Amino acid sequence: MTTETRGSDFARLARRITDAGLLDRRPVYYAVRLSLATIVFLGGWALFLWVGDSWWQMAVAVLLAVVFTQFGFLAHDLGHRQVFRTRRPSEIAGRLVGNLGVGLGWGWWTDKHNRHHANPNHEDHDPDVSPAVIVWSTEQVERSRGLPRFVAKYQAFWFFPLLTLEAWHLHVASFKSLLKPSMRNRGLEAILLLAHCAWYFGLVFTVLPFGKALLFLVIHQGVFGVYLGCTFAPNHKGMPILTGDDKLDFLRKQVLTSRNVHGGWFTDIALGQLNYQIEHHLFPHMPAPNLRRAQPIVEQYCAELRVDYLATGLVDSYGQALRHLHEVGAALRRPPAERASLP
Structure with a gap:
């Protein structure tokens, strides 16, 4: 994997993308998307109130998990400043959608996600391949101890069951991040996270008896976690893992560690348009609806450079x-x- 290449390769691709107008903001698209997402979000909770004390609430839990994930996609786009050009409106909307809406610390997650973008699939620098429970390379297996080592033996079978805990993990990590002095706007992040907990748990335990409320939470957060995991897993998992010995320029570092997923409009919506992962990693500020149009340009350019470009179902x-x-x-x-x- 060790390769020294010219950094100007990305600059030439960036000129093609810029000339095609694909880095231009899409304010109408995001105004419509944010409005529709908010209406569906509020409508889902109105349905929850209307259904009341009923076992049908378990179906509502699944529906709301899908809505929460779509809200998560919006928080992701806001974190990359795909919606607004400047920081302030991005942070305001991101915290309302992330912290208050779905209970995930937008500031913490954006920082972590940006570190992932800077060094995707790098053992030493990408927090998404740190061996918390799942291990991603044979070297990590050799260094693993305790739970990660136990899980690693049959981790392919554990992967999807473990995703049912992913949302809870993200909630806990969001609160833990508030203890770090380096965390920006900790007070505001804390207030919004606590406000989310107040309205979320307040609604569930007010409308439903204790047993049904617990089952609702298990189903809602479990499906939320699985959906999130199923969205991000196809993007980098199973792609090359980089180490300190690997010297790649920006273009190759992003392309060789990412995987695109084929599909039509349904796949685009279901995966938050992150199925164009290669294009997204090369141009993280590019508005999501432009990724589909950028895809053939990037694929053709990679073919010209003879850089492997992976796209699959x-x-x-x-x-x-x-x-x-x-x-x-x-x-x-x-x-x-x-x-x-x-060892």
Whole structure:
């Protein structure tokens, strides 16, 4: 993977993208999208109130999990300043959608996500491939201890069940981030997160009896976590893992560690248009609806440079990610005598 290349390759691609007008803001698109998302969000909770004390609320929980994830996509776009050009309106809208709306710390998540964009799939710098529970490389397996080492043995089978806990993990991490002195606007972030908890848990436990309320929370947050995970997993999981020895220019670092997912309008909506992951990583400020138009330009340019450009179907993308996870844990499935070299 160690390769030295010319940094000007990206500059030439950027000129093509700029000349095509694909970095221009899309205010009408985002005004409509934000309005529709807000209407559906409020409508979902109005449906919750209308259904009342009923087992049908479990179906409402699934619906609201989808709505929460779509709100998460909007928070993501706001974090990249795809909606507004300046910081202040982006932060105001991002915290309202993220902290108050879905209970995820927008400031913390944006900082983490930007570090991921700077060094995707890099063992030392990308927080999304840190071995918290899942391990992503054979080197991480060798260094793993405790729960990650236990899970790694059959982590391909654990992957989707663990995603049911992902939303809870993000909620907890959002509150934990408030303890860091380096966190900007901690007071505001805390107030909005607490306000989310107040209206969210207040509604659920006021309308539903305790048992149904707990089941609603399990289903809602579980589906929310799985949907989020199923959106982000196809993008980088199973792609090359970089280390300190890998020297790639910006274009190759982004393209070679990312995977696009084929699909029509339904796939675009379901995945928040993050199925154009290569284009998104090359141009994170590009408005989401422009990614589809940028895709053929980027693919053709990569072909000219002979840079591998991977695009596949949704199901196959999951297969590639799961096969990679299974291969990473292969050493731990060997007989003890064959594992003697592992620490």
